[in-house]
Amino acid sequence: MAExxxxxxxxxxxxRRNTTFFSRNKLVIMPLVFIAPALAMFSLFVxxxxxxxxxxxxxxxxxxxxKKWVGLSNYRYLFSDPVFWTSLVNNIYWLVLFLLAPVFxxxxxxxxxxxxxxxxxxxxxxxxxxxxxxxxxxxxxxxxYDPAFGLLATILEPFGIEFPPILADEDWAxxxxxxxxxxxxxxxxxxxxxxxxxxxxxxxxxxxxxxxxKGWRLLVKIVLPQLRAxxxxxxxxxxxxxxxxxxxVAVMTEGGPYNSSNVLAYYMYDNAIFRYRMGYASAIATxxxxxxxxxxxxxxxxxxxxxxxxx
Amino acid sequence: MADxxxxxxxxxxxxxxxxxxxxxxxxxxEFVVFVGPSGCGKSTLLRMICGLEKITSGQLLIxxxxxxxxxxxxxxxxxxxxxxxxxxxxxxxxxxxFGLRMAKTPQKVVESRVKKAAExxxxxxxxxxxxxxxxxGQRQRVAIGRAIVREPKVFLFDEPLSNLDAELRVxxxxxxSKLHNEIGATMIYVTHDQVEAMTMAxxxxxxxxxxxxxxxxxxxxxxxxxxxxxxGFIGSPRMNFLxxxxxxxxxxxAQVSVPDAPDHVLHIPLRDAADVSTGQEVTIGIRPEHFxxxxxxxxxxxxxxxxxxxGGIAYAYGRTNAMQDVILKAESETPPRSGMAVTASINDAYxxxxxxxxxxxxxxxxxxxxxxxxx
Numbered sequence: 001m002a003e004x005x006x007x008x009x010x011x012x013x014x015x016r017r018n019t020t021f022f023s024r025n026k027l028v029i030m031p032l033v034f035i036a037p038a039l040a041m042f043s044l045f046v047x048x049x050x051x052x053x054x055x056x057x058x059x060x061x062x063x064x065x066x067k068k069w070v071g072l073s074n075y076r077y078l079f080s081d082p083v084f085w086t087s088l089v090n091n092i093y094w095l096v097l098f099l100l101a102p103v104f105x106x107x108x109x110x111x112x113x114x115x116x117x118x119x120x121x122x123x124x125x126x127x128x129x130x131x132x133x134x135x136x137x138x139x140x141x142x143x144x145y146d147p148a149f150g151l152l153a154t155i156l157e158p159f160g161i162e163f164p165p166i167l168a169d170e171d172w173a174x175x176x177x178x179x180x181x182x183x184x185x186x187x188x189x190x191x192x193x194x195x196x197x198x199x200x201x202x203x204x205x206x207x208x209x210x211x212x213x214k215g216w217r218l219l220v221k222i223v224l225p226q227l228r229a230x231x232x233x234x235x236x237x238x239x240x241x242x243x244x245x246x247x248x249v250a251v252m253t254e255g256g257p258y259n260s261s262n263v264l265a266y267y268m269y270d271n272a273i274f275r276y277r278m279g280y281a282s283a284i285a286t287x288x289x290x291x292x293x294x295x296x297x298x299x300x301x302x303x304x305x306x307x308x309x310x311x
Numbered sequence: 312m313a314d315x316x317x318x319x320x321x322x323x324x325x326x327x328x329x330x331x332x333x334x335x336x337x338x339x340x341e342f343v344v345f346v347g348p349s350g351c352g353k354s355t356l357l358r359m360i361c362g363l364e365k366i367t368s369g370q371l372l373i374x375x376x377x378x379x380x381x382x383x384x385x386x387x388x389x390x391x392x393x394x395x396x397x398x399x400x401x402x403x404x405x406x407x408x409f410g411l412r413m414a415k416t417p418q419k420v421v422e423s424r425v426k427k428a429a430e431x432x433x434x435x436x437x438x439x440x441x442x443x444x445x446x447x448g449q450r451q452r453v454a455i456g457r458a459i460v461r462e463p464k465v466f467l468f469d470e471p472l473s474n475l476d477a478e479l480r481v482x483x484x485x486x487x488s489k490l491h492n493e494i495g496a497t498m499i500y501v502t503h504d505q506v507e508a509m510t511m512a513x514x515x516x517x518x519x520x521x522x523x524x525x526x527x528x529x530x531x532x533x534x535x536x537x538x539x540x541x542x543g544f545i546g547s548p549r550m551n552f553l554x555x556x557x558x559x560x561x562x563x564x565a566q567v568s569v570p571d572a573p574d575h576v577l578h579i580p581l582r583d584a585a586d587v588s589t590g591q592e593v594t595i596g597i598r599p600e601h602f603x604x605x606x607x608x609x610x611x612x613x614x615x616x617x618x619x620x621x622g623g624i625a626y627a628y629g630r631t632n633a634m635q636d637v638i639l640k641a642e643s644e645t646p647p648r649s650g651m652a653v654t655a656s657i658n659d660a661y662x663x664x665x666x667x668x669x670x671x672x673x674x675x676x677x678x679x680x681x682x683x684x685x686x
Contacts, residue, residue: 211410
């Protein structure tokens, strides 16, 4: 930046013609002009609500009426709330198990990345859950799990196995929802990996084959390093997706039974909308936001480093 | 030693036959070039030798061993690809040593081989770099280095120079020839560029449509092509082809008249006098440099369209009265100008004669001369 500003000064011949402030600082002003609308919108609809939520978390408020400043008492209450801890642990389950999505996605992508008759149809079938709304996914899986007439119960019945009512079981409800969530998430990762595989030079794979790399070693040493960008995005999207899991919980169990399948995002919603505890909900939101920040900052740092490397 | 022998090798993709029966022998240490227009199957043939494509039928021997069904990595071949196909996430040294490490070669051997190959190719200073930080020519060297460290019996090159700019291509051509002399291994090289074939090969294999059209030394192919296709493909600028007619034959020579040069009857020596009959429609072929530079007298009347002056020589592109395209070699210092009408007298000692199917009927003086030189 400093260089671009001093350049006209170093060449007096060109300054004689372009003397307006704008023409001299064009390289600084124009980017700002282009960024400004997005920046304004982002500040208004993202930054400002974040700040508002954080400040709200220090108050007690029913949504209408006066706000009462309570300091850190929402947080104090939060950390002694067993439902908060259940939700947090569930979120960790989500996070860990959701990491299977990139793995499955890669496997499916490797399977689909071949030229066989009809592979396009198969690809679009695998793509399908990604297009479907999360609500629909939740409903479909809820029907799968239905202990009376559900798909799984019906399949297992002839074998004399009674399918347990997963979503009504405190120990299993969360995992039942996570499996449902993995379905579209795997499809998403698969798309990322398919695009990545498309850009791998086939001659390089052949060279590796001539070099004696086969199967697992070919995948790990040659193919996977080419998919680093895809893996990075898949990881970030999956982690964020796991932390903000909400709609599936809302549709399938509403956090139950006895809050055993609750997650932070749903608990926040529950407190705000059904219990009118805006301050408390904001405190949950703030905690969730801080956890996410860890990943977002990691993501931004990586992105920044890559950008620098590309220059 | 490491001869490469192909016996009636065929390849089909489904119902499409790509290689239609190839018999070929590359002796140990020979530099063999496969050349042909795109789609002729030359790359497929190379990929069959290295094992990237299965051989549908026939036999492949490398150094007397049947390799037809052996894994690509166990055939003792190494390939250099057109796109270099380097591993972008590895340093040059890792790129070159990857194959050896896959084969669990002791670390010391790996290091010394990489070092030696890097010295041969003068890329020692690049060993720690990543492919993306190198120029095309440097990447090409690394790709060749990756082949060298494996110490293969046979080197395979798939159009390795076509991604380089013209100047670098000439330089790499010379270096590859030098490398071949230095290493002495069998090399098989695929190109569509007949200049590369002419300059580098001990033996050229001209392919068309999955079949071998002719095998021979560069000069053989240039001087006595077996058919019109080879005649047209080898040589740059290409050979001129003119419609002509047999007007008689005597003493093993055909008397040929060219409609565009009615005052000049050519006497062309024949391979077999029984092949021709009076009145037969034929094609004569003559290279741009084999016209005699006489401004007057009998010959082909040519109107010049364009002159390309290369400094050392010039080529004039023109048309005969019957609108047949002709290329003439000309003096670069006194080239003809476009629009000029010139008389090109045909040197019948260097004339080739082809029948309607494109088979060569003549045995040109040039061919006799090159055979004398070989003997």
